[in-house]
Every structure is written in structure tokens, then in C-alpha cells.
Amino acid sequence: xxxxxxxxxxxxxxxxxxxxxxxxxxxxxxxxxxxxxxxxxxxxxxxxxxxxxxxxxxxxxxxxxxxxxxxxxxxxxxxxxxxxxxxxxxxxxxxxxxxxxxxxxxxxxxxxxxxxxxxxxxxxxxxxxxxxxxxxxxxxxxxxxxxxxxxxxxxxxxxxxxxxxxxxxxx
Numbered sequence: 001x002x003x004x005x006x007x008x009x010x011x012x013x014x015x016x017x018x019x020x021x022x023x024x025x026x027x028x029x030x031x032x033x034x035x036x037x038x039x040x041x042x043x044x045x046x047x048x049x050x051x052x053x054x055x056x057x058x059x060x061x062x063x064x065x066x067x068x069x070x071x072x073x074x075x076x077x078x079x080x081x082x083x084x085x086x087x088x089x090x091x092x093x094x095x096x097x098x099x100x101x102x103x104x105x106x107x108x109x110x111x112x113x114x115x116x117x118x119x120x121x122x123x124x125x126x127x128x129x130x131x132x133x134x135x136x137x138x139x140x141x142x143x144x145x146x147x148x149x150x151x152x153x154x155x156x157x158x159x160x161x162x163x164x165x166x167x168x169x170x171x
Contacts, residue, residue, distance in 0.1 A: 005052050012052075016045050019062065023069050030073060040076060044068045109167060116166045120159055127152055128159040 003011040020041060027037035044065065048055065057064045120128060130141045131152070138152045145152075 004048075005055060007052060012049055015048075015061065019065050020045070023065055026066060027069050027073055030070075036076070040072045041069055044072050112166055113163055116163045117159075120162065124155045124159050127155040131156060 004015065023041045023044070024034075024037045027040050028034055031037055031040075048068075059067075117125060117128060127141055127145070130136045130144065131138065136144065138149050138156070142149045142152045
């Protein structure tokens with residue numbers, strides 16, 4: 001350790017080579033992410049080199065490296081959790097805005113449809129309401145109003161065409 005504190009690169013490389021693979025295996029067993037395991041071990045080894053003069057290892061080097069990698073993994077998860085929470089909040093806010101805009105659009109379209117229904121000729125309006133709002137089938141509407149199914153079809157086509165044109169014009 002004294003040689004490492006003095007900046008001996010050979011000692012540092014030897015430490016790196018001796019422990020890198022087993023530390024990656026250890027972190028991989030915890031994270032199940034090979035790239036993350038390698039990144040964490042490399043970060044720990046880099047920190048050791050950067051802070052070599054301040055190192056104060058009271059246990060075995062191997063034990064120190066295992067603990068350092070473990071704590072680096074914990075820090076990584078804490079940092080990512082904060083970032084994920086922020087990203088999730090941004091996504092939620094964006095979705096809320098989209099939903100609000102969508103609700104306004106739908107409300108406006110419904111108002112246009114209601115307005116167009118009110119503008120329909122009386123018989124056409126009655127047929128449309130019986131079919132689309134009250135749920136009667138064409139045959140049932142025809143029987144109830146004592147008209148032909150063809151008349152119901154024609155009036156429904158007329159009503160739907162007018163409503164569709166009004167909605168297209170509003171875009």
C-alpha cells in the first residue's frame with residue numbers, strides 16, 4: 001500500500017489485474033448487468049488511483065475493494081432512482097398535459113356534434129336520436145315511426161354526412 005500511495009503505477013496495475021475480474025463477477029451477481037458491473041469496478045479502481053495519497057485501508061485490500069464496489073453499487077442505485085423518479089415525473093406531467101388537451105378536444109367535438117344534431121331537420125333528427133342515442137336498430141326505428149327501412153337509411157346517411165362535414169370544417 002505504501003508503494004501505491006507513492007504513485008507506483010506497476011503496483012496499481014498489479015492490484016487492478018489481480019482483482020478486476022473477481023470484483024466484476026461479484027457486482028454482476030448483485031446487479032445482473034455486466035456493463036454496470038464493469039463500470040462500477042472501474043469507477044472504484046479509478047477513485048483508488050485518484051485518492052491514492054489519502055488511502056487508509058485498515059482491512060485486507062481484497063475486503064476493502066469488495067466493500068468499495070458494494071458501496072459504489074448502492075450509490076449508483078440511489079442516484080439512478082432519483083433520476084428515474086425525475087424522468088417518471090416529467091413523463092407523467094407531459095401525459096397529463098396531453099390528456100387535458102385531449103379532453104378539451106373531445107369536449108369541443110361533442111359540443112359540435114350536439115350543435116349539428118340540433119340543426120338537423122325534425123324527422124332526420126328524430127331518426128338519428130332513436131338510432132344513435134337511444135340505440136334502436138334501423139328496423140325498429142322504421143317500425144316505430146311507420147316508415148321504410150330505406151327512409152331510415154337515407155335519413156341516417158344525411159345526418160351522418162352533415163355531422164362529419166361539420167367536424168371536418170372545425171379542424
